[in-house]
Amino acid sequence: MAFNLETYIPRLKACRDYFAKLYSVSDLIDALLFSDLAISRQKLPDSLPELALSDSMMVDIQDFLSKQITAGMSELEIQQKVRPAEELDQLLGDYRQYLIERYGMFAYIAKPWINDLYTYLDGRPALEIMAGNGFLTAGLRQLQIDYPITATDNFDWKLMDRQMTPITKVVKMDASAAVEYYLKDVEVIVLSWSPQHANSDWLILNFLRVHHFFNRGGELIVIGEKNGVTNSKKFWQQAQLSVPVLLNQNWPRFDLVKDQVFTVK
Structure with a gap:
């Protein structure tokens, strides 16, 4: 999906809700949301961790998804279960673009x-x-x-x-x-x-x-x-x-x- 400024934060929050109990992932998303909140209030944000899904996070996500996908699901239903993980990976990579277009913040000043x-x-x-x-x-x-x-x-x-x-x-x-x-x-x-x-x-x-x-x-x-x-x-x-x-x-x-x-x- 192409970058969309207006839907970026709602999509990120939707991923946060989906992975709420997967703490390694939800904590990473929270770091982004807290960063955005600070900047929106014209305050400097905290430093960010690396915005990428680590190998251990990917294992956690695969285990999480395996429990969401059951026998007899259609291809469409399976894609709906998998899509949040794919979308999150893109959203993490798009955060700098979001900061530039939303706030005019090119270098991340923490x-x-x-x-x-x-x-x-x-x-x-x-x-x-x-x-x-x-x-x-x-x-x-x-x-x-x-x-x-x-x-x-x-x-x-x-x-x-x-x-x-x-x-x-x-x-x-x-x-x-x-x-x-x-x-x-x-x-x-x-x-x-x-x-x-x-x-x-x-x-x-x-x-x-x-x-x-x-x-x-x-x-x-x-x-x-x-x-x-x-x-x-x-x-x-x-x-x-x-x-x-x-x-x-x-x-x-x-x-x-x-x-x-x-x-x-």
């Missing part, structure tokens, strides 16, 4: 990680570019209401048929323009999930090098999947990458996307 980021920044004034609906900046502001960070985004990514309001103040500004405008006032720039098919990330990195941002102690933090679904090929080829332990120890990686947190020069 509470444990934002605490690490807050510690890492150590009060340094920061600029977030391509901030989306502002979840990262909002998380820092929840920890310290007056944290010196400015969030910017041009909102070109927004789906035309859905109205999504940022959860904190996000200045409408192109990333390159924001870097040029705020550069003298910040020590850290944060860029998460830059588009894969645009060179804006490379242009920004080159601008920072030309203007000696790194020479004066500035830092660029990038969240993305190296040579994967984020950032341009040229960026990954030219960037000098480091992987800070503090910023990755609680970074949530729950699906096939293997994004990380890098510092870049």
Whole structure:
């Protein structure tokens, strides 16, 4: 079944009801539902487990289904018993797509990680570019209401048929323009999930090098999947990458996307 934003959570809840007594599975579904509930209330969610049916879960499901299917059932009746398991597997894989389309959350910003980021920044004034609906900046502001960070985004990514309001103040500004405008006032720039098919990330990195941002102690933090679904090929080829332990120890990686947190020069 193709992804459908409006039916996603009802379908997930239906799977939860079907597997209610299969606790290894229902607990996994609950993690998704609690995550969605927190984000819907403009709160940062907890980290997620891997959103996949493990081998042990599959054994549990097969045992569960064997008790649901009895002799004499028609092919249609059997399919109706099996379908929730097949549907759940797809729903788990679609959660990131749901977050993007429902909330404009591309990188999954969770509470444990934002605490690490807050510690890492150590009060340094920061600029977030391509901030989306502002979840990262909002998380820092929840920890310290007056944290010196400015969030910017041009909102070109927004789906035309859905109205999504940022959860904190996000200045409408192109990333390159924001870097040029705020550069003298910040020590850290944060860029998460830059588009894969645009060179804006490379242009920004080159601008920072030309203007000696790194020479004066500035830092660029990038969240993305190296040579994967984020950032341009040229960026990954030219960037000098480091992987800070503090910023990755609680970074949530729950699906096939293997994004990380890098510092870049």
